[in-house]
């Protein structure tokens with residue numbers, strides 16, 4: 478499907494992911510905060526848009542059990558290989574991968590069959606004008622999967638089936654997603670923001 482797929486790898490044991498594991502800032506990072514990590518509280522997570530598995534790996538490295546859903550055959554295969562390599566690395570990688578479960582399928586169909594405490598949604602959004610700033614790996618993923626034009630429908634399914642919260646990872650400056658209810662709160666980073674939708678907040 479793409480000339481670049483041969484180069485793209487899911488690599489949990491070296492490079493950016495491993496660096497973040499060592500120096501990333503643990504539970505204080507925006508993503509774990511958005512997903513509901515607190516001192517003494519570790520949520521159970523469904524990552525409905527697994528992609529390169531980076532977010533799932535980070536969350537699992539902080540102790541969460543993460544169910545990952547990926548519908549692209551190519552991305553699913555790359556993820557499975559990356560998980561296998563990390564498992565063979567042993568040590569803490571074996572422990573982290575042991576908390577990650579990978580499912581192949583469309584999350585719109587899979588979510589209703591799962592018990593979902595906290596759901597993460599990180600759709601492939603349309604290219605930005607200054608696409609030179611978009612990381613090379615993300616461009617390669619986009620070449621494989623295209624843009625996720627059904628992200629609104631996926632959010633609707635997630636909001637219906639999550640028990641505690643749904644988190645939408647979205648470009649910091651993008652408008653809120655149309656066609657869904659308003660977020661409960663936002664966590665704003667430099668280029669990325671997290672729109673957090675609490676379910677039945679008390």
Ligand SMILES: C[S@@+](CC[C@H](N)C(=O)[O-])C[C@H]1O[C@@H](n2cnc3c(N)ncnc32)[C@H](O)[C@@H]1O
Pocket residue numbers: 525526527528529530531532533546547548549552582583584585599600601602618622625631
């Ligand atoms: C932007 S990437 C996610 C990157 C990921 N958060 C990471 O840390 O590597 C989006 C991925 O979600 C997948 N995806 C989008 N909609 C999906 C759906 N409804 N069901 C399953 N996978 C989906 C795409 O195929 C793509 O691989």
